[in-house]
Structures are given as structure tokens and as C-alpha cells.
Amino acid sequence: MEHRHCITGSHELIGLGEHAHGDSALADARLELFTRLVEGGVRSIAFESDRVAALIADDYVQGRAGTLDSAAAEGITHGFGAFDVNRRLLAWLREHNEGRAPRDRVAFHGMDAPLEFTAASPxxxxxxxxxxxxxxxxxxxxxxxxxxxxxxxxxxxxxxxxxxxxxxxxxxxxxxxxxxxxxxxxxxxxxxxxxxxxxxxxxxxxxxxxxxxxxxxxxxxLEESERWSRLASVRDALMARNLLDIRATEAERGPTAVFAHNIHLQRTESRMEMAGMNLAWSGAGAIVAVLLGPKYVFVAGTLAAPEDRHDTRADTRDDRSVAGGGSNVDFGGADAILRAGDGEPTLTPARPQPE
Structure with missing residues (x-):
């Protein structure tokens, strides 16, 4: 999968989104794209998982401690370690890092915290x-x-x-x-x-x-919609701070790829319907986009709908909604779209490129 027309050497934080968590053709395509990016110099991944727990996963991929089972079960939170594609990611990282000098290994970071609909004790x-x-x-x-x-x-x-x-x-x-x-x-x-x-x-x-x-x-x-919007805002602000800290740590080694839901990575305001409520907040992507400027690139991930599997143009309506999947959706100000479906995945610019 060619990516250099969408992701260049000037990009230091590369958001690779997905429209839904789980095993899918899109998840496989994103993993393939990530391995290509590592070949091009990416030296770390920030995953939508608790940052402290991710230290367990990093110990495994660095060959310091643990097993694949423990890394997936304890090092990837929110239930995402159960997905086969994420186990394959950890296994690939472990194999890739073996025998390499520390500066050339790929580090595994978490970008989230142990919270969402519950939150841990401090x-x-x-x-x-x-x-x-x-x-x-x-x-x-x-x-x-x-x-x-x-x-x-x-x-x-x-x-x-x-x-x-x-x-x-x-x-x-x-x-x-x-x-x-x-x-x-x-x-x-x-x-x-x-x-x-x-x-x-x-x-x-x-x-x-x-x-x-x-x-x-x-x-x-507070009123419930406002209350949950503010909780989402606190969570994404923490994600953004974690991403900036990770970049400070990894700056001398190479760019960082980010695996997370589109809604956390999009440039525009995040919106979501939940239990009859309409939530709105600035996601981590919107925050880091204004702080990092052109160093940030957002690739929205989507499963190609049957009617657009042969049409690689992105619908770029900026109605400030959730970056989702299928056709006729807004991709949250994405710079590029990764589409996967029955055929070969495609990575295309979200906006027309100058001749």
C-alpha cells in the first residue's frame, strides 16, 4: 500500500483512525499500513489504551518480560486486547524488535487512562x-x-x-x-x-x-448531555497531553503512529449520539492539530460501502460530525482516508491534490 502521497517525512504524529473497534478488513489494512510506516522510520505507536497498563505491553515487545497472552490481556485495556488483530500487532512488534538496537526498536505506548464509563481509584x-x-x-x-x-x-x-x-x-x-x-x-x-x-x-x-x-x-x-460532553472533554484532553508527552520522549528516534477511534483523532469537533443525548467536545486530534500544526496528520479509517468501493474520493463535508464509516459521512477534517472492504485497501488524500 503506497502511503507517501498522504504521509510524508514532515509528519511526526500520524493518527490512524478506525470507525469501530474490533477485527475487520480495516483493522488488517491499518496494521499493514503501520508496518510500512515502520519501514519508513516510525519508531513508536500510541494505542487507545491505558498508558500505565501499556508499560506491560511495551515490556513484552521490547523482549524484557511477559508473554503475548499477558501483554494482550493486561497491557491493552478497554477489552481491546481480545481482538486478534491487536495480538498480531504485539507479536509483530516483538519479532521486529528482536536483535535491533534500542534506537531502532518500536516502542508501545498507551494514550488513554483507566477510565470511560468507570474510572479507577487513584x-x-x-x-x-x-x-x-x-x-x-x-x-x-x-x-x-x-x-x-x-x-x-x-x-x-x-x-x-x-x-x-x-x-x-x-x-x-x-x-x-x-x-x-x-x-x-x-x-x-x-x-x-x-x-x-x-x-x-x-x-x-x-x-x-x-x-x-x-x-x-x-x-x-449538570444536565446529562452537558455532563457527558464534559467527561468526554476531560478524557480527550488527557489523551492529547499523553500524546504530546509521548512525542517529547520519542522526538529524537522518529515519528509516532496513533491507533484510536476516528472520533478521538479527528481535527473537527467530535459529536456523538448516546442514549438519546447529543454530545460535543474537542477530541485529542483537534487539540494536537492546533498545537503541532503540520506535524500532525489524520488518516480516517472506514469500511468501504458497496456503492463506493470503486470510488476513492472522500466525502469531505465539514458538518462537524463524527468521523465514521460508509458513504456520505464526514471524516472530521481528515487529511487522508484509509478504506477497506472486499478488495484491496486504498489510501487516498481527503481533498483534491494540486496538479
Missing amino acids: RAYLEHVRDYLGRDLDLTEPCGDDERWSRTEAVVDPAASPGDTPAAHRLRVVADDLLAALDAEAPRLIAATSRTDWDRARIHATTALGLLRYHRQAAQP
Whole structure:
């Protein structure tokens, strides 16, 4: 699959979207495109998965620890590790990296957090940072039982959320102080441990802060459409920050490809209908697009509908809707469209190219 007419050497963050999660012809085409991009210099992938959990997957693909089963089950969250195409991705990365120098290996990152319709307790993440810093800090009382944070009601019912309690406010201060200490003491900490250990502690700290922000938003008694839109906004802002941090880490080694749903990667405002509500927010792609400018490219993925499988032109109506699949859809300001169906997949510019 030729890609250089759509993805060039100037692109440092390459969003490879999909219209739906799961095994499909599109998922296979995206994996094939990714392997071509690695041949061209891409040295990392950011996957729509919890960033801390993804450290397990990275350990596997780097050959440090774990098995394919554990990497898929524990290193890819939101249930996506069960899909065959994602297991094949991990296996391919492991094989590709074997015998290569560290600078030439492909790293696996997560871009998400342990949240969506539920959200984890911040306790384990804060304890990791506390232990790394060697602090004597008892988090038992402010954190309380993990289940009060992680139960579904804590997100769907503002009255059941612990996110706006005095204990939660205290934990946000603690998390911020721990993150500040990581930065302030970086020279000593990295010398005593390693840059990898410091990076991982920082990922835990930012995840804890992200969880506390999400729980705080979940506690707000707003009209339901506005409430869920704001939760989506908090989540995607965290994704965007993770992507920018990943690029800072990977800048000297090569570009980063991103595997996520189109709705998180599109340039225009994200919109979604859910349980009779109309949600709208700025997705991670919209955020990084304005911050990175031409360094970001968004390839929307779609299954070709029967009537347009022989028509490679994209419908580029900018009605600011969800980047989806099939014909007559808006692709969220995409730069290119990856279509897959019964025949060979196609990658085409989303807009007419100058002669």
C-alpha cells in the first residue's frame, strides 16, 4: 500500500483512525499500513489504551518480560486486547524488535487512562510515585476503599461520586506535590535509579491527576448531555497531553503512529449520539492539530460501502460530525482516508491534490 502521497517525512504524529473497534478488513489494512510506516522510520505507536497498563505491553515487545497472552490481556485495556488483530500487532512488534538496537526498536505506548464509563481509584498510581520518591505518606484515609471510586455509579451518578469530596481535593494536592517533586528531584532520582524508572513514575503521577480530574467532573450535577460532553472533554484532553508527552520522549528516534477511534483523532469537533443525548467536545486530534500544526496528520479509517468501493474520493463535508464509516459521512477534517472492504485497501488524500 503506497502511503507517501498522504504521509510524508514532515509528519511526526500520524493518527490512524478506525470507525469501530474490533477485527475487520480495516483493522488488517491499518496494521499493514503501520508496518510500512515502520519501514519508513516510525519508531513508536500510541494505542487507545491505558498508558500505565501499556508499560506491560511495551515490556513484552521490547523482549524484557511477559508473554503475548499477558501483554494482550493486561497491557491493552478497554477489552481491546481480545481482538486478534491487536495480538498480531504485539507479536509483530516483538519479532521486529528482536536483535535491533534500542534506537531502532518500536516502542508501545498507551494514550488513554483507566477510565470511560468507570474510572479507577487513584490509590495505586499515587502509591507507586510515593514509593519511588521514598516518601512516608499514608494514603489509606483519603483514598478509602478502591471500589467507591471504580464502581459504575461513581461515574454515572454525580451523587455517588467521591470526586468532589474534601478527601478528593486533598488527593489532588498530594498528586500535584508528588509530580512537582519528580521534576524538582529529577537529577538525583535518575542518577539513583534510571531514566526509565523516572519516566514510569511520572506516567503514574499524571495518570493519578487525570483520574482525579475525571472523578471531579463526574461529581458535577449538570444536565446529562452537558455532563457527558464534559467527561468526554476531560478524557480527550488527557489523551492529547499523553500524546504530546509521548512525542517529547520519542522526538529524537522518529515519528509516532496513533491507533484510536476516528472520533478521538479527528481535527473537527467530535459529536456523538448516546442514549438519546447529543454530545460535543474537542477530541485529542483537534487539540494536537492546533498545537503541532503540520506535524500532525489524520488518516480516517472506514469500511468501504458497496456503492463506493470503486470510488476513492472522500466525502469531505465539514458538518462537524463524527468521523465514521460508509458513504456520505464526514471524516472530521481528515487529511487522508484509509478504506477497506472486499478488495484491496486504498489510501487516498481527503481533498483534491494540486496538479
